[in-house]
Amino acid sequence: MSSDHCPPSERPAGTAPADILRLTDFKLRFRGQSVATVNGVSLTVSAGEILCIVGESGCGKSVTAMSVMGLLPKGTSDVLSGDLSFMGKTYDLRRQNLPPHLRGNQIAMIFQEPMTSLNPAFSVGDQIAESVLQHQGGTRAEAMQRARDLLVKVGISAPDQRLKEYPYQLSGGMRQRVMIAIALANDPKLLIADEPTTALDVTIQAQILDLIDELRRDTGMGTMMITHDLGVVAEIADNVAVMYGGEIVEYGPVREIFANPQHPYTIGLMSAMPRLDRPGGRLAIVPGSVPAIENMPSGCRFRTRCAFANERCTERPLPKAAGSGHHATCHFAPLEDHIRVQA
Amino acid sequence: MSGDVILRATGVTKRFGGDGFLTRSPVVQAVDDVSLEVRRGETFAIVGESGCGKSTLARLLMRLLEPTAGQVIFDGEDISHAAGPELTRLRRDMQFIFQDPFSSLNPRMTVGKLIGEPLEVHRPELSTGERRAKVGDLLRTVGLSDEHANRYPHEFSGGQRQRIGIARALASGPKLVIGDEPVSALDVSIQAQVINLLGDLSRDLGLTLVIIAHDLGVIRHMSDRVAVMYLGRIVETGTAAEVFDRPRHPYTQALLASIPAPRPEGEERAAHLLGEMPSPTAPPPGCRFHTRCPFARPECRTAIPELASADPGEDHRVACYYWRDIASPDGAARAVPRSEPAEARFALYRAAIEGGQVVHKPAGSAPAAPPAT
Ligand SMILES: Nc1ncnc2c1ncn2[C@@H]1O[C@H](COP(=O)(O)OP(=O)(O)OP(=O)(O)O)[C@@H](O)[C@H]1O
Ligand SMILES: Nc1ncnc2c1ncn2[C@@H]1O[C@H](COP(=O)(O)OP(=O)(O)OP(=O)(O)O)[C@@H](O)[C@H]1O
Ligand code: SF4
Ligand SMILES: [Mg+2]
Ligand SMILES: [Mg+2]
Numbered sequence: 024m025s026s027d028h029c030p031p032s033e034r035p036a037g038t039a040p041a042d043i044l045r046l047t048d049f050k051l052r053f054r055g056q057s058v059a060t061v062n063g064v065s066l067t068v069s070a071g072e073i074l075c076i077v078g079e080s081g082c083g084k085s086v087t088a089m090s091v092m093g094l095l096p097k098g099t100s101d102v103l104s105g106d107l108s109f110m111g112k113t114y115d116l117r118r119q120n121l122p123p124h125l126r127g128n129q130i131a132m133i134f135q136e137p138m139t140s141l142n143p144a145f146s147v148g149d150q151i152a153e154s155v156l157q158h159q160g161g162t163r164a165e166a167m168q169r170a171r172d173l174l175v176k177v178g179i180s181a182p183d184q185r186l187k188e189y190p191y192q193l194s195g196g197m198r199q200r201v202m203i204a205i206a207l208a209n210d211p212k213l214l215i216a217d218e219p220t221t222a223l224d225v226t227i228q229a230q231i232l233d234l235i236d237e238l239r240r241d242t243g244m245g246t247m248m249i250t251h252d253l254g255v256v257a258e259i260a261d262n263v264a265v266m267y268g269g270e271i272v273e274y275g276p277v278r279e280i281f282a283n284p285q286h287p288y289t290i291g292l293m294s295a296m297p298r299l300d301r302p303g304g305r306l307a308i309v310p311g312s313v314p315a316i317e318n319m320p321s322g323c324r325f326r327t328r329c330a331f332a333n334e335r336c337t338e339r340p341l342p343k344a345a346g347s348g349h350h351a352t353c354h355f356a357p358l359e360d361h362i363r364v365q366a
Numbered sequence: 367m368s369g370d371v372i373l374r375a376t377g378v379t380k381r382f383g384g385d386g387f388l389t390r391s392p393v394v395q396a397v398d399d400v401s402l403e404v405r406r407g408e409t410f411a412i413v414g415e416s417g418c419g420k421s422t423l424a425r426l427l428m429r430l431l432e433p434t435a436g437q438v439i440f441d442g443e444d445i446s447h448a449a450g451p452e453l454t455r456l457r458r459d460m461q462f463i464f465q466d467p468f469s470s471l472n473p474r475m476t477v478g479k480l481i482g483e484p485l486e487v488h489r490p491e492l493s494t495g496e497r498r499a500k501v502g503d504l505l506r507t508v509g510l511s512d513e514h515a516n517r518y519p520h521e522f523s524g525g526q527r528q529r530i531g532i533a534r535a536l537a538s539g540p541k542l543v544i545g546d547e548p549v550s551a552l553d554v555s556i557q558a559q560v561i562n563l564l565g566d567l568s569r570d571l572g573l574t575l576v577i578i579a580h581d582l583g584v585i586r587h588m589s590d591r592v593a594v595m596y597l598g599r600i601v602e603t604g605t606a607a608e609v610f611d612r613p614r615h616p617y618t619q620a621l622l623a624s625i626p627a628p629r630p631e632g633e634e635r636a637a638h639l640l641g642e643m644p645s646p647t648a649p650p651p652g653c654r655f656h657t658r659c660p661f662a663r664p665e666c667r668t669a670i671p672e673l674a675s676a677d678p679g680e681d682h683r684v685a686c687y688y689w690r691d692i693a694s695p696d697g698a699a700r701a702v703p704r705s706e707p708a709e710a711r712f713a714l715y716r717a718a719i720e721g722g723q724v725v726h727k728p729a730g731s732a733p734a735a736p737p738a739t
Contacts, residue, residue, distance in 0.1 A: 079553035080524075194642055195416075224415040224580065229624040229638040251553060254583070254626035257702065281628065281702035290715045295558035297587035299610065299625070300701055305562050306587070307716040309555035312523040330718035333726055355726070359710045364722040 041070040042108070043213050043245040044091070049105030049116065051090060058319050059103060061086055062269040068213060068245040073235070075256040075277075076249045077292075078266030081313055084249045087266075088215050091247075092132055093120030110212060128158045131206035133199070135218035140202060141190040147174075147201050148186030154208045173204040177234055196227035203234065210242060217249045232259050253296055257281055262348070265289050268313060268324035274342075275349030285343075285351035287329050287358070323353070331355050331362055372542060372574050373404040373427060378436035380422050383647075392647040396422040398598040399436070401673070404542070409568055409575040411585040411606070413621075414595035415643050420578045423595070424544050427576065428460050429453065441541070458488040461535035465547035467527035471519040471534075478515030481505070481533050488538035504533040508563060525556030532563065542574040543567075549584060561588060582625050586610050591681075594618045597654040598646055600673055604682030612694045614676045614684040617655045619695055628702045653686070661692055 044067065051061040061083045068074045076084050089095045091107060105116040110129070114121060121130070134140050142150060151170035152163065159166075167186070174182040177200040190198055199219060206214060216235065220228035236259060239246055250256060256263055256277065263280045265273040265288065273286040284290050294307035311328045314320070322339050326332035335354050342350040345357070355361040378400045384393035397419045404410045412420050425431040427438055429445045438446045440460065448456055464470040471480055481501045485492060492500065502512040508529040519527055528548065535543055548564070549557045565588065567573050579585050585592060586606055593603040594615065602615040613619045620639035641658050644650055653671050656662040665687055673685040686692070704712070718724050 079555055196642055225582065225624040225626070226415060226621060226639045227642065228626065230640070232626065233638055252626065253554070257628040258626035277628075278702060281704070283705045283708045284711070287715065290711055291719075292554055294712060294715055294719075295554050297558075297561065297581075297583040298701070299583055299586050302586045302606065302610075305565065306558040307712075307719045308558040308562065310559075310719065312525060312556060330715070331724055331726075357707060357711060358714050359707055361727055362714055362718075363725045363727060364714050364717040365725060366717070366722055 042067050043070055043110060044068040044247070045106075045108040046087075046091060047106045047108075049087065049090065049107075050103035051086060051095075051100050051105070052103055053100045053316075054098070056316055058316050060100075060269050060316055061090070062324070063104075064264075064266075064269070064271055066247075066264050066271065066274070068247050070212075070243045070245055071239050072261045073239060073246040073248055073259055074262045074264065075260035076247065076264045076266060077251060077253060077256050079251060079292075079313060082266040083269040084266060085217055088132070088217050088247065088249055090116065091121070092126060092130065092215060093123065094126075094132075127154060128209045129211055130213045130215065131209070131211040132215040132217070133202045133206050133219050135221050141198060143190050146187050146189055147193070151201070151205050151208055154205050158209045169208065170204070173207060174201075176207070176238075177201075177204045178230065179204075196223055196230065199223065199227075199231055200234070203231070203238075207238065207242075211244055214239075214244055214246045215249075216246060218251070219248070220255065221250070221252070228255070235259065253292060265292070268319055269316075270324055270352065272325065272353070273349075273351040275346065279346055279349045283346065283349070285345045285349075285356040286325075286353045287331055287355075288325050289351070290358075291328075325353075331358065370406040371403045372406040372441060373576075374439040375400055375402050375423075375427060376437045376439070377401055378423070378426055378438060379434045380419075380426055380431060381434045394646050395598050395649055396646060397426060397433075398649075400595075400598075400600055401436075402593055402600065402603065404574060404576060405591075406541075406574055407568070407572050408590040409564075409577060409588055411577045411579065411589035411592045412595060413579065413582065413585050413592060415621075416580070417643060417646065418595045419598040419646070420595060421546055424462075424546050424576065424578055428462060428544055429456055430462075454487075458538040459540055460542045460544065461538060461540040463528075463531055463535050463543060463545040463548045466551055467524055467531055468551075470531055471527060473519055475518075476515065477505070477510075477517055477519065477522075477530055480519070480530060481515075481537050484534060484537040500537075504536055507536065507567070508533045509559070523556070524552055525559055528552060528556075528560050529563065532560075532567075536567070536571075540573070542576065544576040544578075546578045547580070548577065550579060550581065557584070564588065582610075582622065594621065597643060597649050599654060599670075599685065601655065601686070602676075602682075602684045603673070604676070604680070608677070608680060608682040612682075614682070614689040614692070614694060615655075615686050616659050616661050616692060619692075620658075623695070661688055663688070 047065050049061055049064045050059050052059040064087055078084055102116045107114045107116050109121060148167055148170050151173055152166035155166040155169045171182050171186060174185055179185050179200055220231050260277040263277050264271045267288045273289045291309035295309055309328055314327055320327050322337040326336040340352045340354045342352050343356055344350050378397060380397040382394040382396055383391035400423060414420055426433050429448050433446050437444055445456055478501050481504055482497055485497050485500055501515055505512060505514055510529055549560050568575050577588055589606045592606050592609045593600045596617050602609060602618045613622055624638055644657060650657050652667040652669055656666040671685045671687050673683045676682045676684040
């Protein structure tokens with residue numbers, strides 16, 4: 024890449040014809056606040072791709088996902104800018120959301136706690152069949168058959184028995200599989216998964232990640248996966264967006280992000296993560312904590328926690344290219360070119 | 367670390383339920399015949415899937431629960447059925463750090479009062495002034511400052527609240543602190559601060575720590591020795607290095623293989639452990655892992671294998687009939703190799719965080735082209 028500054032909308036990956044989703048310069052402010060909670064997020068998901076959005080609690084991952092789905096409660100926030108393209112059609116989010124009929128049909132979503140999204144009063148079979156009937160029509164018997172096939176597909180044993188069971192009778196991992204079965208009921212083009220494995224044991228998490236990986240291979244579905252676990256990112260992502268304070272501070276192919284991270288926050292997160300291959304000693308931390316939205320600094324939002332910040336960081340840094348499809352939003356990336364540290 | 371044992375459990379068992387008068391609730395075998403030793407000054411970790419009995423075991427070790435069978439010896443004394451003044455003394459010597467820094471602190475008490483309270487109970491001889499000074503000491507020990515004493519929990523971030531919880535646990539001057547998932551609710555960046563703090567405390571105060579965590583990276587980082595639990599029983603124990611680098615039990619191997627990690631380019635995903643842990647109301651007979659074990663043979667379904675030495679002299683023990691026949695996978699953790707400039711960046715980051723002086727090179731001195739990757 025020749026130019027130093029490369030806005031995400033011009034990334035070559037973003038112009039690929041197989042783009043399923045593209046979000047451009049999305050800004051959202053909650054009512055009664057003076058600072059935007061999501062401050063200019065751009066990302067793309069193409070067919071068969073898994074994009075992971077990673078960042079600490081409160082950085083705006085869920086708000087971004089909910090906005091894509093058009094699920095944020097009305098009247099609580101204002102979209103300041105943002106275009107959303109889905110399957111080639113573009114919607115200006117200031118004025119319109121995705122048409123609701125796409126939801127649960129072409130775009131499906133799964134959440135961290137499946138218990139809150141499953142209806143406790145209906146059997147597993149009824150809930151899956153309902154979703155099929157709603158979007159595809161047909162007879163009840165056909166929908167039930169489809170429900171059974173889906174349970175098999177998501178790796179649930181004894182599907183005939185499970186169809187008749189209620190959510191409370193299932194373990195957490197099983198419920199998440201049922202959620203995935205419902206999400207897949209209508210062969211979505213895009214799956215949005217918000218922390219789908221955070222509440223699960225590693226062994227069950229591994230099974231669910233295997234499942235998502237297999238499904239995107241088989242169906243070409245694009246996936247936007249939200250997580251705060253860098254291990255999950257390393258294992259499953261094709262591309263990664265690292266978020267801090269409502270902004271994407273680094274974006275790129277997963278191997279690039281891990282082999283050649285650019286932004287001080289990305290480097291900090293990786294340094295803070297305990298590593299199996301380098302046990303003991305002190306972890307290099309990210310000092311302090313995320314400021315409340317009203318105290319978010321101007322310029323680089325990370326500067327109150329960044330060891331390398333100086334007066335230049337009161338100016339908002341632009342995305343800087345670091346390789347193909349890889350960019351970071353820091354005045355001093357790459358650090359070794361701009362910074363020395365004296366003992 | 368000395369070899370002196372501070373806490374010993376022998377054949378500890380805990381069953382819940384089964385005592386309803388008309389409607390007998392099913393018996394839950396939460397902890398079954400657990401024996402372990404915790405040495406003075408070490409950090410001992412208990413790991414295993416949700417529901418395997420970790421919290422129950424921790425509560426038994428602290429005498430927050432009474433065992434159905436077996437014994438817990440703390441500092442030479444049998445505490446399994448301790449009560450009255452003996453229990454008060456025990457509460458001073460053994461403290462608990464909870465998982466949830468949000469719900470474990472009374473929102474109506476100032477931080478000073480929260481930390482002062484255990485001092486009032488366990489150090490009644492202190493005057494009000496001495497107590498206030500001690501609260502200040504404790505706050506500074508956990509990286510907060512004296513002024514924080516007048517504030518309320520809601521004014522603090524998650525990591526700070528966990529520090530307050532730790533200061534509170536340290537107030538009585540305990541010999542042993544048990545943390546049940548003490549960092550699980552925290553973001554990585556904050557989690558690292560608390561992990562460092564716990565490491566400092568164990569080193570500087572000679573504190574013995576028992577840590578329960580489900581994050582295997584956290585366990586590997588923090589602990590000297592580890593016990594792996596499955597369905598109420600310990601299936602493998604040893605030094606963290608032995609257990610993580612040469613896991614012997616098929617369950618430990620499966621658990622380690624489940625840790626999400628980068629997959630080398632072109633490599634197939636490794637086969638993961640299938641199925642889920644059976645209910646502890648109906649644990650399978652024989653080796654409790656046999657229903658999910660790829661190596662199970664008929665013998666495994668009848669008698670429970672004992673926890674026995676895997677490497678004599680090395681303190682590594684495993685409860686599996688066939689561990690000798692099962693290859694121990696190469697424990698080398700997978701990581702994406704970093705580029706050289708990236709290594710330099712990590713070094714710069716660490717140097718800056720550890721107090722080095724950051725100098726910005728004059729603009730224009732940087733090479734024009736981005737580094738080759
Ligand atoms: N209805 C609302 N009104 C005001 N602020 C809100 C509202 N909903 C969310 N927020 C704020 O927006 C910010 C981003 O929240 P979001 O839920 O997207 O975070 P997240 O990255 O998903 O975090 P987590 O990892 O904890 O799920 C937070 O500071 C949150 O408090
Ligand atoms: N007071 C109780 N009454 C009945 N059953 C109980 C009680 N406490 C725990 N159990 C059961 O004992 C088993 C072990 O529970 P425990 O909380 O010790 O597991 P854990 O390993 O700490 O799990 P987690 O990782 O989810 O915290 C579980 O099946 C649990 O439901
Ligand atoms: S722009 Fe400045 S404050 Fe922001 S990450 Fe880079 S050095 Fe740190
Ligand atoms: Mg969220
Ligand atoms: Mg527990």
